[in-house]
Amino acid sequence: xxxxxxxxxxxxxxxxxxLQKASSNIISRGLSDLSLLTIESDVLKYTQxxxxxxxxSGDDYYDKGQYDMAIENYDKAIALExxxxxxxxxxxxxxxxKGQYDxxxxxxNKVIVLRPDDSSAYASxxxxxxxxxxxxxxxEVCNKAxxxxxxxxxxxxxxxxxxxxxxQYDMAIEDFDKAIALExKDAAAYKNxxxxxxxKGQYDMAIENxxKAITLNPNYAEAYNNxxxxxVVSGNxxxxxxxxxxxCDMGSKDGCENLQMALKEG
Numbered sequence: 001x002x003x004x005x006x007x008x009x010x011x012x013x014x015x016x017x018x019l020q021k022a023s024s025n026i027i028s029r030g031l032s033d034l035s036l037l038t039i040e041s042d043v044l045k046y047t048q049x050x051x052x053x054x055x056x057s058g059d060d061y062y063d064k065g066q067y068d069m070a071i072e073n074y075d076k077a078i079a080l081e082x083x084x085x086x087x088x089x090x091x092x093x094x095x096x097x098k099g100q101y102d103x104x105x106x107x108x109n110k111v112i113v114l115r116p117d118d119s120s121a122y123a124s125x126x127x128x129x130x131x132x133x134x135x136x137x138x139x140e141v142c143n144k145a146x147x148x149x150x151x152x153x154x155x156x157x158x159x160x161x162x163x164x165x166x167x168q169y170d171m172a173i174e175d176f177d178k179a180i181a182l183e184x185k186d187a188a189a190y191k192n193x194x195x196x197x198x199x200k201g202q203y204d205m206a207i208e209n210x211x212k213a214i215t216l217n218p219n220y221a222e223a224y225n226n227x228x229x230x231x232v233v234s235g236n237x238x239x240x241x242x243x244x245x246x247x248c249d250m251g252s253k254d255g256c257e258n259l260q261m262a263l264k265e266g
Contacts, residue, residue: 051081057236058090067094085114089121092128101132119149123158130162153182157189164196173197187216191223198230206230221250227259237262 058073074091077084093106106127115121122145128136139162145155160175172246176193180186194209210227213220241262247255 010137028212048081050167051077051084051087054080055090058087060241062090062094067098070094083114085111088114089095089124092124092241096128096131100151101128104128105132117148117239119152119155122148123152123155125160126155126162128137130158130165135162135166151182153179154187156182157192160189160196162191163201164192167199169196169200185216187213188218190216191220191226194223195226197234198226198233203230203234207234207261221247221248221252225252225255225258228262232262237265 010225021036034241035113051065054073058070058077059245061067061073071091071094074087074094077087078091081087088107088110089258092104092111095101095104095107105125105128108128112117112122112125122141125139126138126145127139129135139159142159142162143154145152146159149155156175156179160172163169163172163175172223173193174198176189176196179189180193183189190209190213194213196211198206207227207230210230212225213223214227217223224243225247228240228247231237231243241259244255244259244262248259
């Protein structure tokens with residue numbers, strides 16, 4: 001979904017102070033305008049190469065879980081190429097993971113300025129707005145993402161989760177329907193649609209969706225836990241305990257807590 005600068009190396013050109021210094025020295029030596037342009041181009045290539053190198057180093061640190069070092073390298077890439085949209089997007093993702101939502105919003109807004117036709121950038125911004133409790137802004141940017149790309153399943157899924165958080169379950173289900181139609185193997189979308197049905201009291205539909213999520217991802221602890229909750233309210237404690245046990249075995253704290261409660265009640 002994100003642009004891969006490692007593959008295409010497409011950066012917006014920007015002269016740096018080092019480039020300006022090089023140009024000044026060249027002029028003072030009386031070189032021709034043609035020579036100046038040639039060397040300016042060479043310096044610019046070095047600037048771009050350095051920015052890409054820092055960006056790639058940031059990705060390496062990201063993969064190793066060294067997020068502060070990753071951010072430091074993205075910072076350097078942006079300092080060299082102030083319009084480096086991929087660096088802003090990656091740094092924004094790290095800020096999001098660290099819970100620094102205001103910084104993530106700032107970076108992803110910059111991505112939208114640089115890539116105004118990128119629906120995924122709007123969808124990502126919608127996600128962080130939603131997590132940050134800014135629901136109307138989240139819906140607004142998801143609407144923009146969908147207007148740009150009506151086939152963006154990610155944008156529908158994010159808008160659906162915002163609607164679900166706002167207890168607008170019918171609208172959430174409608175958007176999950178669209179997301180699933182576009183991405184029928186998205187286990188999370190089925191799980192989340194199951195939650196919407198569960199919150200509406202439609203437990204059979206909820207269980208059906210949790211079943212599908214588990215079929216797609218047999219190690220989906222959250223889906224097992226939520227299916228267990230649906231079985232509890234449906235009066236099927238035996239299946240509920242089985243699901244809570246599976247969720248607990250997969251490391252779900254909620255699953256373990258619900259298992260203990262179910263065993264006491266059962």
